[in-house]
Amino acid sequence: MKSIFEYLGILLIVFSLASCSNTKFQKLEQVDNEYNLSTESLLLNVEHTRKIDSLYDLGTDGFFNGADNVQIYYKYFIQDSLEKGAIVISSGRTEAAVKYKEVIFDLFKNGYSVYIHDHRGQGFSGRMLADTGMGYVDKFSYYIDDMKYFYDHYVAQHNHKNIYLLAHSLGGAIGVTYLEEYPDDFKAAAFSSPMLGFGFPVCQVIGLLTGDEPKYALGHTNYADGIDCFEENTLTGCEIRYDRMNQIFEELPKARLGGATYQWVYKSCKQFDVIFENISNIETPLILFSAGDEEIVCPAAHNEFIEKLNALGMEQQVYLVDGAKHELLIEKDEIRIPVLTKVLDFYAGLNK
Template structure:
């Protein structure tokens, strides 16, 4: 196999690339839309299709993320010949909220996320799809993506799970996690009669780069935080006990049925991740029949916005994988 010269953005020119290239690209080539999901919740999406595209990629993002945060990744995919489709999961990004406080991370069942993706595929992706459809997932989006694969086993060609949320940290014993979630749900109900935060959670807060747990790339971290400051409607804070209960159920379901995820999978595990449970991640991936587990040394949780030294080899591997060249 000859090495492909994939197009990639660089940290040294990233600010200029955003202003001179990515911003006008977004205006000229990206189609934005929305649909009404279950419970009459608005779900926002975007897509872009280059000429001569031979492959398609659907992005399933992580918790608190918006499709607007993926502009660099979308720009790279597009310029490497991939048709790109992405949605904001309900309750975050540009999509509608289910709580009075728009900062609360809430869901009562991950099946709602799966239903939204399935509707998105049927109504938007399939009519515009070019070539085989691949799935690119990050963190919470990996749990959602895995559940979608289990529900529609023939839908996707290949899948990449990045820092997959197959377990979260701190990794509490199951009985203790359930007890804490139950106590907190009761406390919220007694105090307000509606959803509240889980213990210690709060509204959106931008940590200083020096104490952030997400990336070691200062420029990519700052661009992410600047975006959320400029568009406060996409900000999301901590989780509710309902979200935690639903996430626990979803992760358990993925682990119990991992052997049924038979399509080719690449799994990138961030070596310095303090957000998800890498040990449980390894246990789940070991049961997937055609998965390759790759430990990315030195990477924090958000590999897709890491330093060039960490990110570029990962992106090249993803492009090779989705194009069938690896």
């Protein structure tokens, strides 16, 4: 017999899928591959994937002591010759730097130094629970504290002329909060499917489901039990990149992370309030992409975010990416190439 909490959890899923929509952004059009970005056909070429792996292996990596003494893994790639700037990647939940090999390769070969760190509780960074597969964070603010330390002690130390942010999903919530707290650190910011809200009534009832002991949220499991086949996945329509992602984590089990806990969802919901309460602090030019077939975060929150920026008189570029699932940076070429092209065009337009 199901408990009241299990029924509430089922209602969460039903209502959240029904309450999220996005109709107000301009649609992203197809473009030529002018930046010579990696393609699906090239990913089938052993020589090309060897180049991607070789660059990644040449990066400088290590650990620093993050907030509350959690070890944070980082990696960066510095241009030897005259660079266009530096890009700091803030990744999504469950992700690790190693998943961004292809993105790093594309950004680096287009003249940018690249920095990335694994958020606490995922990738090769320290975990806070005995069950290391659980998605958990003690305080959401620790994510921002870690990112600020990384920026001050590694990124800023290389005296780049311009520093840009590229943030995805959870990394978007972290990135927006960072812009609100430190408006002078980034020249511009690009957001891929930023996590700015969940569908109604997730945040309205999550407090009822969150106890003292961390437990997987409804529908979430340990990594080993939760791998979907490609046809059932909600992340990407690109089977080649989906398989590459899974292969990476199969080969590197220590970098894996399973589902989110109720505690992680609860603290994320509280952070959404912080984000929208402090939106007037944002001064950084930004570009935002919202996936047309989004099932992970709530696109309606993207609308609300942009409407509030518009009300403050702040200009930005915003795009609805038709046919795209959540993971725009590992989507099919016809989605990924236009997204990254717009990002690089946006950075270049401010590269003065």
